[in-house]
Amino acid sequence: MSVTEYDVVIIGAGVSGLTAGAVLAALGFKTALVTTGEPTACLSTGCIDFCSRDKNPLQALQNLPPEHPFHLVSPKLIRESADNFQTAMKEMGIPYAGSLYENRNVLSALGTFKTTCLVPATMRAAPQSGEDALHIITFTGLKDFYPSYIISRRRNTKFSVYDAGVSSTMGIAAHFEDNNFLESFLVWLKGENISADKLAFPAVLGLGSAVQIAETIALRLGRPVFEIPTIPPSMPGRRLFNALKNNYRKKGGTIYWGWPVTGIEKSGKIIEAVSTASRGRPNSLNARAFILATGSFVGGGLVAGKETITEKIFNLPVHVPGPREAWFNNDYFSFNHGIGKAGIIADSKLRPKGSPWENIFVCGGILANTEILKNGCGHGLALATGHAAAKSCLEYIR
Numbered sequence: 470m471s472v473t474e475y476d477v478v479i480i481g482a483g484v485s486g487l488t489a490g491a492v493l494a495a496l497g498f499k500t501a502l503v504t505t506g507e508p509t510a511c512l513s514t515g516c517i518d519f520c521s522r523d524k525n526p527l528q529a530l531q532n533l534p535p536e537h538p539f540h541l542v543s544p545k546l547i548r549e550s551a552d553n554f555q556t557a558m559k560e561m562g563i564p565y566a567g568s569l570y571e572n573r574n575v576l577s578a579l580g581t582f583k584t585t586c587l588v589p590a591t592m593r594a595a596p597q598s599g600e601d602a603l604h605i606i607t608f609t610g611l612k613d614f615y616p617s618y619i620i621s622r623r624r625n626t627k628f629s630v631y632d633a634g635v636s637s638t639m640g641i642a643a644h645f646e647d648n649n650f651l652e653s654f655l656v657w658l659k660g661e662n663i664s665a666d667k668l669a670f671p672a673v674l675g676l677g678s679a680v681q682i683a684e685t686i687a688l689r690l691g692r693p694v695f696e697i698p699t700i701p702p703s704m705p706g707r708r709l710f711n712a713l714k715n716n717y718r719k720k721g722g723t724i725y726w727g728w729p730v731t732g733i734e735k736s737g738k739i740i741e742a743v744s745t746a747s748r749g750r751p752n753s754l755n756a757r758a759f760i761l762a763t764g765s766f767v768g769g770g771l772v773a774g775k776e777t778i779t780e781k782i783f784n785l786p787v788h789v790p791g792p793r794e795a796w797f798n799n800d801y802f803s804f805n806h807g808i809g810k811a812g813i814i815a816d817s818k819l820r821p822k823g824s825p826w827e828n829i830f831v832c833g834g835i836l837a838n839t840e841i842l843k844n845g846c847g848h849g850l851a852l853a854t855g856h857a858a859a860k861s862c863l864e865y866i867r
C-alpha cells in the first residue's frame with residue numbers, strides 16, 4: 470500500500486470541498502483532495518444560490534430556521550466567501566455578476582425565472598421582467614431545449630435555428646471555441662436581421678471562453694447577449710467546476726481523481742488516515758485533519774437504506790427527519806420533502822456532533838437541515854461552510 474502524508478485531506482470535489490481546499494492550500498498547508506468523481510455542480514445552472522426566499526439573500530438567510538447550518542457561519546465570513554469566490558472566478562476567466570445584497574432573475578429553459586444571487590457574466594443580461602423583446606438562437610437537433618416553451622410564456626419573443634453540424638451541448642460549445650466556426654456563425658446571424666432588444670442562447674457559447682464569445686457576438690450584433698442554462702450536461706455548471714478545480718490547483722493543492730474513500734485508520738479520538746480504492750493498488754492518505762465534503766444523496770455522501778440513512782466513510786451519526794414515511798413525497802421536487810432535512814448535524818466549529826473523533830470537519834450539502842430546494846441555498850451554503858470548515862480546521866492543526 471502506498472502512504473502519503475498531508476496536513477489536511479478533503480473528501481469530495483464539490484463546491485464545498487474545492488473551496489475549503491483552496492483556502493487551506495493558499496495558506497501554505499499541504500492539502501490533498503480525494504474524490505470519487507464529478508460533483509453536483511456539473512448538473513447545476515452554475516448560478517450561486519445563497520438564499521432565494523427573499524429579495525436580499527443575506528437578510529433572507531438570517532431569517533432561516535435556527536437549526537439551519539447557515540447560522541454556523543458569521544455574516545462576515547459569508548460575505549468573505551462570496552467576495553473570495555468572485556475574485557477567484559475572475560482570475561480563472563469566468564467572472565460572476567451580482568451581489569449578496571440582492572437576488573436577481575435568470576431566464577430558465579422553460580421560460581420561467583430562477584431566483585439566484587451570483588450569476589456567470591454570460592447570464593448578466595438576462596431579462597429581469599417580461600418586457601424585453603427577445604430573439605432566441607437555437608441549434609438543429611439540440612436536445613431538451615425548446616424555444617416554444619419560452620415563447621409560450623413571453624410576448625415579443627422569436628427564434629432562429631442554426632445548424633452547427635453537431636447537436637450536443639458539449640459539441641456545440643467546443644465548436645464555439647473555434648474562431649472559424651464563430652466567424653461563419655456571425656455571418657449567418659447578421660443575415661437573420663434581428664431587431665429584438667436582446668439575443669438569447671442556450672448555454673453553449675464555449676467551454677472556457679464563454680465570456681469572450683458572448684462579448685464578441687454582442688459587439689458584432691450591437692445588442693446584449695445572454696445564456697439560458699440548460700438541463701445537464703450543463704456547460705455553466707462544468708465551467709464552474711473546472712474553474713474551482715483550477716483555482717485549487719493553482720493554490721498548490723493536489724487532487725486524487727477517481728479514488729473513492731472506502732476505509733479509515735484510527736487511533737483513540739484521532740483519524741490517522743483514509744484509505745481509497747484506486748486502480749492497481751489501495752492507497753492510504755495520512756493527515757492531521759480531514760474535511761468531509763461528500764454532498765448529500767446525489768453527491769454520494771448520504772445513502773438511504775430500507776430503514777435508515779447512513780454516512781458511509783466515518784459512519785457519523787445522521788440526523789433522520791422522522792420515520793421513513795416522512796422521507797417520501799410523490800413529488801420529489803416538493804419544497805417540503807422530508808428528506809431535505811437529512812444529514813450531519815455540526816457544532817459551531819463545523820465538527821460533526823456526536824462523533825467520537827476530534828479531527829473531522831464537515832461542510833456543504835451533507836449538513837443536516839439545509840432544505841436546499843426549499844431555501845434556494847445550494848452552492849452559496851457550500852461556499853460559506855467550506856470557508857468555515859477550513860478556518861476551524863486550521864485553528865485545530867495550528
Ligand SMILES: Cc1cc2nc3c(=O)[nH]c(=O)nc-3n(C[C@H](O)[C@H](O)[C@H](O)COP(=O)(O)OP(=O)(O)OC[C@H]3O[C@@H](n4cnc5c(N)ncnc54)[C@H](O)[C@@H]3O)c2cc1C
Pocket residue numbers: 480481482483484485486503504505506507508509510512513514515516517518519728729730731762763764765767768769770782832833834835841846847848849851
Ligand atoms: C440537479 C441539481 C441542480 C442544482 N442546481 C443548483 C444551482 O443551479 N445553484 C445552486 O446554488 N445549487 C444547485 N444545486 C445544489 C448544489 O449543487 C449543492 O447544494 C452543492 O453544490 C453541494 O456541494 P458539495 O460540495 O457539498 O457536494 P457535491 O457537489 O455533492 O460533491 C460531492 C463530492 O463528493 C464525492 N464523493 C462522494 N462520496 C465519496 C467517497 N466515498 N469518496 C470520495 N469522494 C466521494 C463526489 O464524487 C463529489 O465529487 C443543485 C443540485 C442538484 C442535484
